[in-house]
Amino acid sequence: MGMKATTLADAITVFNPREPLVGKELVEFYVDRPGNPLERMKIYLQGIGLRGEPVKLLFSGHRGSGKSTELNKLAEALKNQFFIVSVNLSKIVNVSTLTYQDILMGMALALYRRAEESDAVARSPAEAIHNVWKEAVSFLRDKIYGPAFALRPPASPEEVTLKVSIWVTELETKYGLSADARQKLAKYIDAHFDELHAKMDLIASLVWSEIKRPVLFIIEGTDKTDIARAKEIFRDHTYALTAFRAAVIYTFPIELAYSGDFKQLTISFNRHFSLPNLRLTHRDSAPDVEGVAHQREIVECRLAAHLIEPDALVLLVQACGGVVLLLIRMTQSAAVYALSRGANKIEIEDIRSAIAEERSDFIRMLKPEQYPVLAERHNDKTLSSQPEVQELLHNLSLLEYANDDPWCDVHPVILPVVQERTR
């Protein structure tokens, strides 16, 4: 049975701004986009990664541009060639206080868990696993839980699997919730990250010897921290993030791509890929027919045609500025507006209500001094490394687009207010 919304009530569930596409929804609702770097990333990973080179990639895009969905799609496409370990750091730690130690620990935990889940480690040589186990127990006993922590060593390789699973769960819980545990771990990792790398390399090699697939980490959450912290992580701890022998894709805050030290930041990474927003126009303001068509398709593949007036769809696409998350949220809002006024389809007034809601949001966020900057960027469409521009990119009032060179424009929802206030 298809999952496409056939009623407005369905639309409220189908257009869910909380979660990226995954599983069946990914199959049914995914729409490729012009300028999508996914294919290039795939070729890069297949071309170099599969030859044994531990590729390290950076992946950026606006908040809400669809990065998570694209990474889910990439994982789906590469799942038979790579041993994919997806890590969403937001699920483990507070990303606003993210450190490189958090990233490494999150990766190590996810690798153990994934290897255990897929039986890749369980079928590996028992001795190697016993060593990993012994080290893990002594680490937990000596560094985290104290002497009260006492687990008997596992009796058999089968039991190892269970035990590893149990302590990873315990560690994840402890690690995510306790500041004290995090500090202890951070100090330990600082002093021992070569060991941690070696352990990750060991597991990766066990996976390779068992299933003949290289490990590919997909790390989400590294784009959600603030710019200063992201700089510290990617600039000052490049070695820690790149020295192990597994391929990685790190999400990366888009604002950082326009910082003065971007080149220095990325020198140790193989490539930086950016997920562009869908365009409504070209830089010269000529309509981008292909971009608009893709945005329509995103709505049309999830929503039965009779549920939205054609004019309303045109206005919806124009208003979202090419940001997929906004397109999803505004469709959901419009469905709520339509249903609450007793209508059976989304009409232009519902889209106007959704626009007004988004506009209020921008007005709430923007400071008076930001309006002139937005007006200037609307005129010259030029991106720069100025902090005020980075801030506007961060709050989505300024959107990055790309043809050949990247350019920017003011979000269409807030543009009338910008023009009015800077007249």
Place this chain on the structure above:
Amino acid sequence: MSMPAALPDNLPEYLARPDLAELSVLLRHAQHGAFAFALYNTVAVRDQVVAALRILVAPLPVYEFTLTSQQRNPLSYLEKLPAETRRQRAVVFIYDLDRANTPDQPDTTWGYLDAQREALIEYPHGLVFWLTEQGATDAAQYAPNVWSRKSGVFDFKIESLPVLSQARADWSGRAVEIEKAEDLERLTRLYLGLLEEYQAEANTPQALIADLHGKVAFLLFRSYRHHEAVNHLNLQLEFARQSGNTAIEAQALLNMGDVQNFRDERDAALESYSQALGLFRAVGARLGEANVFLALGDIKRATGDIAGAEMDFENALKTYQTIGDRYSQGLAYYRIGDCAADRLEHEAALAFYQKAASAWTEIGLSDLVEQILATRIAEAMKRP
């Protein structure tokens, strides 16, 4: 806008607005859950909006969770839900995200909220975060990852000053009534919010602030949050003295005595009651005076001075009879009965318990008869 029949037709302006219908539509139909932000500028209206939404989202279960400076993690709301229903659809109202921050840690709750986004998404709950306008601005800035995944912002602010004043006055002017256990948390949240709103305004009468501190203190005392209750009682005393309102000052001293008595600080309690008695007498507040006698009688009986206690209870009873307060007469009667029972005069005790029972039954408080008197009556009847 269509409304279920359960809501009355003559809804006030702050309920008869599209945002109420839109929020209820979202909560009813978002099968996988949603993040919604609801804006308010007075807790008086917030409470009524929530009451209306409870009706509109039925049969979905509704839970309420208040963040505090001790509990700033929004994910803790899960502890309020029965474990077996945590994975089922529900609507959860989360209050005081902005108030739970302290001046030394102004962003903490936002950090928690943002950090818990992925965990919050795991559950099919419609989460409604109640925020002030400033709170919404802060949420957008400091919790951008949750803010960006919201399904909507619903506005329940009141723009009209007279309506705003009336909505607040409806609550600040009434006596605190706790009918069921859940009322305690709801009313504490409400009166704390009301107090904050009035304090933020210039020209709020100090007597009103004093009265609200007293109400908050009473609720906190009933929630066993004695330390906080005492803080509010001290503030009630301070504002009552500043405003020259002797009746409120006397009430604050009586309340303070109750807290001190509960904490076994009997000397301090006696001192507070004695001061309260003097002030109530000075302003001719007979009910207050009787209430002090009742409290003094409780202390005396607890220390074994049965005769002294009985005298105080009888004094209280006379005044309650004079002013025709049947509920308080019941309180005095059963305490006099307790004194008789202490002296093993069970027949006399039974007579007073029965007087208390008829006073309460007369005014429809049979549940109190059941809770407080039934055992006493049974016990007295068993004795020779």
